[in-house]
Amino acid sequence: MKFRSRLVVSLDNLAFNYSEIKKMAPNSEVLFMVKADGYGHGMIPVARFAITELGIKEFGCATIGEALKLREELNDLEFDIYVFSDIQLELIENADIYLKRRIVPVISNVSELDYILHTSEFKNFPICLKFNTGMNRLGLDPSEAPLIVTKLKQHGRSSVHHLISHYANASFSMNTNERNILQRTRFTEIKQFFLDSGIQLERTSQSNSGAIEQNFGFEDTHIRPGLMMYGPTSLSSEVKSEGHFQGKLVSKLETYILRVFEVKKGEVVGYNSTPALADGIIAILAIGYGDGFFNRYSGAHLYHKGFTGTIIGRVSMDMTHVFFPIESKGKIRAHEIFTIWGEQVGDLLNFSLETKTIPYELFCALLPRIPRVYRLN
Ligand SMILES: Cc1ncc(COP(=O)(O)O)c(C=O)c1O
Incomplete structure (x- = not known):
């Protein structure tokens, strides 16, 4: 059948973009953002290719529904899924989804953390925390770090599976934009505070495409590219010259x-x-x-x-x-x-x-x- 209009998705170009990212950040693991149906490219085929051909093992969704779909349709494959925003942890029926489908909700407030810590089924469940370092959308406040450390210790937790923050202005200069500097500094301080308090950080990540394009965030274990995996730069025209990435449109x-x-x-x-x-x-x-x-x-x-x-x-x-x-x-x-x-x-x-x-x-x-x-x- 010949389609009237279509989106032709080049998996070769996806592989090219990934290999360019790996050249820039050879020591960083990639948590690939495939929310919103793989940025419109088709989450399932894109993630399947990323797992089987590129060896990517971690994926980011926005909603529990997306994550469930990913797990159900790729249940033959081994990979991790994070749900970043619409985690709906307050709905009791979702506990089973997180527990049985190995999906990790990104915790962004203290009551969600309390729920995980106080629910016996989640006793050994990986804890993923997102701090608001200046995006001012979702996220734990940096001032809550001592309280969180205390709660973790009270419940016998000595490590965080993934500590996350997210840049608001990564399309602007990472070197001179004040918000970027502030967010980076705050995240460094939070990480240090956890370590100094004896909480191990198994994974950390802050950089999305704009920051990665400017070679920032490679001291963390992970980077979280979305847009750049699909080809376009997310840098604004003022900082294009500071970019180190020339992707191919997927x-x-x-x-x-x-x-x-x-x-x-x-x-x-x-x-x-x-x-x-x-x-x-x-x-x-x-x-x-x-x-x-x-x-x-x-x-x-x-x-x-x-x-x-x-x-x-x-x-x-x-x-x-x-x-x-x-x-x-x-x-x-x-x-x-x-x-x-x-x-x-x-x-x-x-x-x-x-x-x-x-x-x-x-x-x-x-x-x-x-x-x-x-x-x-
Ligand atoms: C938490 C988080 N990390 C990473 C990304 C990827 O961002 P980008 O597509 O700009 O690389 C997003 C996208 O919005 C996000 O919400």
């Missing part, structure tokens, strides 16, 4: 041209009758907001056969109109495959800038109507 979003027709300046196109601003041609693409390709992308540029097109008018549920200059007449044709992103990381980044979004959101927005097709050479 995804290629393809659609095809349903129809091409010529328009004169002022002729109208689609819902709400948007007029063409010049003579040119219109290519109707087989993609729309029913695929996760949104109306707010109108006005952004797309490229085909060396011509620059502009998304014109309202994006509809199943179709998008792209205006091309008249010189492209006869050269852009119906039924051609049209790549929205995928050839160059830069095209995706430009598209995300023009549409006032970020690659994370472009990826995650893609809906199930877009089949994910996997390629491995």
Whole structure:
């Protein structure tokens, strides 16, 4: 069957990105973030490949539902799963999921820690703690470290399985951004406090893509890349030059041209009758907001056969109109495959800038109507 639009996922490029990360951080273990359906790339096939071909053994989900799916669909494989935010530890039925499916909830407040420490079934369960060093979202407060150490000791715990923090500004300079410096300092202090108090830290991690790209966080046992594994940089334009990573885009979003027709300046196109601003041609693409390709992308540029097109008018549920200059007449044709992103990381980044979004959101927005097709050479 030939799909109307599809996301072609290059597992070769995923392997390339991972090997580049390992070159930068040869001594760090990778906890690969595959939440939100593997950033839209398909969590199950991506994680299966990462385990069997890349040897990655630890994965990060956001919700217990994602984690359960990962465990159930890859139950033939050996790997660890963390749930980072929506852990729902207060629901009694979830205890069984954590205990029997070997899924580790990331604890980010004292009451969750109390629950684990006071529930006999969790007696030997790995404790993973996340500190808020300045992200100010979830996380234990650094001032709670003494209380936590006391509680751990009272319950005979002499080690923490994984001590975690998360950068808010890793897309900015790790050397000069004040928040990054503060978060790094606080995390170092917290780690030292645990060690000085006689609590062993089996694993520690703080760096996400932006920090890893700037070679930060390699003193910890683990790094936690998400976006960079899928190719794009997460560095802002001011610090791109400080980046040490040039990834290959793992995804290629393809659609095809349903129809091409010529328009004169002022002729109208689609819902709400948007007029063409010049003579040119219109290519109707087989993609729309029913695929996760949104109306707010109108006005952004797309490229085909060396011509620059502009998304014109309202994006509809199943179709998008792209205006091309008249010189492209006869050269852009119906039924051609049209790549929205995928050839160059830069095209995706430009598209995300023009549409006032970020690659994370472009990826995650893609809906199930877009089949994910996997390629491995
Ligand atoms: C706790 C945590 N670690 C790591 C990551 C990976 O971040 P990035 O995709 O920027 O590498 C995320 C993503 O949001 C996260 O929430």
